[in-house]
Amino acid sequence: xxxxxxxxxxxxxxxxxxxxxxxxxxxxxxxxxxxxxxxxxxxxxxxxxxxxxxxxxxxxxxxxxxxxxxxxxxxxxxxxxxxxxxxxxxxxxxxxxxxxxxxxxxxxxxxxxxxxxxxxxxxxxxxxxxxxxxxxxxxxxxxxxxxxxxxxxxxxxxxxxxxxxxxxxxxxxxxxxxxxxxxxxxxxxxxxxxxxxxxxxxxxxxxxxxxxxxxxxxxxxxxxxxxxxxxxxxxxxxxxxxxxxxxxxxxxxxxxxxxxxxxxxxxxxxxxxxxxxxxxxxxxxxxxxxxxxxxxx
Numbered sequence: 001x002x003x004x005x006x007x008x009x010x011x012x013x014x015x016x017x018x019x020x021x022x023x024x025x026x027x028x029x030x031x032x033x034x035x036x037x038x039x040x041x042x043x044x045x046x047x048x049x050x051x052x053x054x055x056x057x058x059x060x061x062x063x064x065x066x067x068x069x070x071x072x073x074x075x076x077x078x079x080x081x082x083x084x085x086x087x088x089x090x091x092x093x094x095x096x097x098x099x100x101x102x103x104x105x106x107x108x109x110x111x112x113x114x115x116x117x118x119x120x121x122x123x124x125x126x127x128x129x130x131x132x133x134x135x136x137x138x139x140x141x142x143x144x145x146x147x148x149x150x151x152x153x154x155x156x157x158x159x160x161x162x163x164x165x166x167x168x169x170x171x172x173x174x175x176x177x178x179x180x181x182x183x184x185x186x187x188x189x190x191x192x193x194x195x196x197x198x199x200x201x202x203x204x205x206x207x208x209x210x211x212x213x214x215x216x217x218x219x220x221x222x223x224x225x226x227x228x229x230x231x232x233x234x235x236x237x238x239x240x241x242x243x244x245x246x247x248x249x250x251x252x253x254x255x256x257x258x259x260x261x262x263x264x265x266x267x268x269x270x271x272x273x274x275x276x277x278x279x280x281x282x283x284x285x286x287x288x289x290x291x292x293x294x295x296x297x
Contacts, residue, residue, distance in 0.1 A: 003113060005155045006149065007032060008140040010106060024103065032110040041104055042068045043111040048108035048123060048246060049267045051259070059121030059157070061248070061268055062108035081135070101130040106145055113149055123188065123211075125159045128166050129177035138179035157211060161190040162203065170203070173195075177207055186210040188246070193219055196230045196237075204237045212238035216255040216269065231262035 001008075002179030004027055009022045026033045026040075034041040042065035047057035062235050105124050112122045131138060142179055158180050166173060167261055177187055188211035191200055196214070204212060214234055231247070238245040247259040 001263050025040055033109055034107040035069050040067050041107050043108045051265050051267050054272055061123040089195045097127055097129040101127050121157050123157045138176045157186040157188050159188040159190055162195055188213055193230050196234050201237045208241045209243050212243045213248055215248045217225045217249045235263045
């Protein structure tokens with residue numbers, strides 16, 4: 001189905017659901033945006049690369065791009081920053097989180113479609129409050145969207161960031177993740193560096209995700225020895241359940257070196273999008289594929 005036709009279909013669907021007369025999705029210059037009150041939501045799709053062959057990628061990680069809605073009042077930079085974090089860090093009604101999460105993932109799915117013929121995976125993060133707010137049949141609503149787009153749930157990886165704030169609610173979150181698994185979605189657990197401990201190992205063993213990830217952002221706040229030890233521990237935990245390990249947000253050579261030394265199988269970040277880096281061209285700060293292979297043994 002043509003992208004414009006899909007956009008109109010989902011506009012009709014949401015207009016019927018919410019009865020507010022708003023045409024939520026906009027297609028402009030081949031890119032889909034979603035309108036949510038004073039903001040406009042877009043997608044940033046960045047490759048997740050094979051660690052041993054960085055010119056090859058296994059899929060794309062979808063992240064939100066937020067800008068002012070041109071049809072509403074203009075927002076300041078501080079207001080935009082607040083809205084960018086509101087879906088994950090600010091108090092909100094579950095219904096609002098669910099609506100925002102569904103809207104975001106639909107935008108990502110529609111923007112992914114032009115390259116879906118490459119038979120890669122789409123990695124989508126889900127807000128824990130979305131899982132907690134849905135009482136049953138997690139993934140059913142989004143499955144309808146996926147099928148309408150001509151894809152399968154197996155093409156989509158649902159990522160949940162493990163956060164100590166929700167520790168007491170893990171049983172409920174686990175039940176939601178199991179519902180996603182039953183519908184054929186792939187699962188990814190994402191950790192912060194301090195959260196890589198015994199409880200992380202237990203959670204990975206319990207969920208048995210397809211992917212285990214960690215962001216390279218802020219790892220410089222820990223001592224080098226502790227960072228490498230934690231990263232190696234995480235890749236080891238992933239290996240126990242045959243999950244692929246991913247280091248996200250690699251922006252410099254130090255993070256790339258840590259990825260090599262700790263044995264991450266998949267790589268993501270701006271560092272590999274620089275000319276020559278993914279191809280393994282050797283410069284003073286180049287990505288040396290052969291060295292990576294040697295380090296990983």
